[in-house]
Amino acid sequence: MQWMIYGANGYTGRLIAAEAVKRGLQPVLAGRNEAALRALADELGLRWRMFTLDLPGAVEEGLRGIGLVLHCAGPFSATSAPMLEGCLANRTHYLDITGEIDVFAHCHAQHARAQEAGIVVAPGVGFDVVPSDCLAAQLHRELPQATSLVLGFEGGGGFSPGTAKTSVEGLGSGGRVREQGELRRVPLAWKTRTFTRDGKDRMAMTIPWGDVYTAFVSTGIPNIEVYTTAPPKTIARLRRLRLLGPLLRTQFMQRWLKRRVERSVKGPDAQTRDNTQAYFWGEVRGGGQAQVRRMVTPNGYALTVSASLGIVEAFLTQDAPPPGYYTPSQLMGADYVLELPGVAIDGPT
Structure with missing residues (x-):
């Protein structure tokens, strides 16, 4: 499966892209800043695509051939909906690192459409939430x-x-x-x-x-x-x-x-x-x-990197779950966070 980091030249996107390469992954880098994308792709030895989110046709073309997108370009109040529409049109699994209530609500409202398109929609796969x-x-x-x-x-x-x-x-x-x-x-x-x-x-x-x-x-x-x-x-x-x-x-x-x-x-x-x-x-x-x-x-930010990439790797190595909207614990299980490096939890008190 080809997968993409959109907003790869942003602060968190860069961290995720660099760690992905360390893990032997080969994401396609994408965003709207051509110069920054080109420089980052050259540095990491990855492919890149430049497209903006304000034209639906450009989003659909930018996602062509991509099976999963990890959307990292905020504020998600402005960017999530157009990216999600492109994913629904292209049958591309959608992940993002939002923490915005209205974005979660909008993504959840697309549950039936995601099922029809055969894709997983799972916002909030970083530190939030x-x-x-x-x-x-x-x-x-x-x-x-x-x-x-x-x-x-x-x-x-x-x-x-x-x-x-x-x-x-x-x-x-x-x-x-x-x-x-x-x-x-x-x-x-x-x-x-x-x-x-x-x-x-x-x-x-x-x-x-x-x-x-x-x-x-x-x-x-x-x-x-x-x-x-x-x-x-x-x-x-x-x-x-x-x-x-x-x-x-x-x-x-x-x-x-x-x-x-x-x-x-x-x-x-x-x-x-x-x-x-x-x-x-x-x-x-x-x-x-x-x-x-x-x-x-x-x-x-370190947890966002490990949590989001862990979920991406699950899609790359396992069968995708049934299509639809998921929260992180629904997608990966309540104990997923305990699998991440540096996480420790006390017992019930």
Whole structure:
């Protein structure tokens, strides 16, 4: 099967492409920046294709002969739908590394079309949301009667440009939680709580992380909140930004903030990635019982590389699963994250 990394010249795409070559894989590199693609392909000894996503015919032509695409070009709010349409038209399996709730929802809505096309549609095969989705599925396995799920995480090392741009989009959209099975919009930093790590409490706030969508699909648990750790000053600042929501949603402000990201955000370097980790907490409750787990993983970008390529390799070496939409834990099993290098998990507590 020929497979492609689209957005290969971006921060995360480059990391995935380089590791793919180390593993003896030969992806086709693709994106919209011809000069950057050519240079990267020459460096790695790979083939490349240049095409943009704004013309359906160009996407379909760019995907010709490709059996699977790993889509890495964010923000996915703008890029996922046209790439997915091309995959449906070409009967190309679709993977991406999004963490955006609305993108998960759109991909899920194409389940019947994916079945008809005979392809797998599996967004979120990186740090967003492989570890947290697998953690949710493990907890649900231990407490099937759970009615509430709380997930929390603490990352390290900073953002890539694409992730930072996605965060900018979120400033104007507020937060999300799931209540009684329904998605609900809530203000930025709607709730706070603490998680314990190394004997110390970490303050955390609710965020619109992808698991608000995917964990419900994976487990059926109707009430879901996701938190990330943050200093109290950051939480207070985000709460003040609530008053600017309408302004932050305007195209002018979004363009201005994203240009600032392009100028100032480069992504963590190799040393930072090697020296930082991420921590996850998961808690389910129901029927008067509770289960709690904690997990440590490598830096989020390192985990995105290993998680996404592990899934690609499964497609290359095994029969593809039945066509349709999948969350990571549905596609690879609840314990998939435990197979990845540098991941350790505590038992139930």
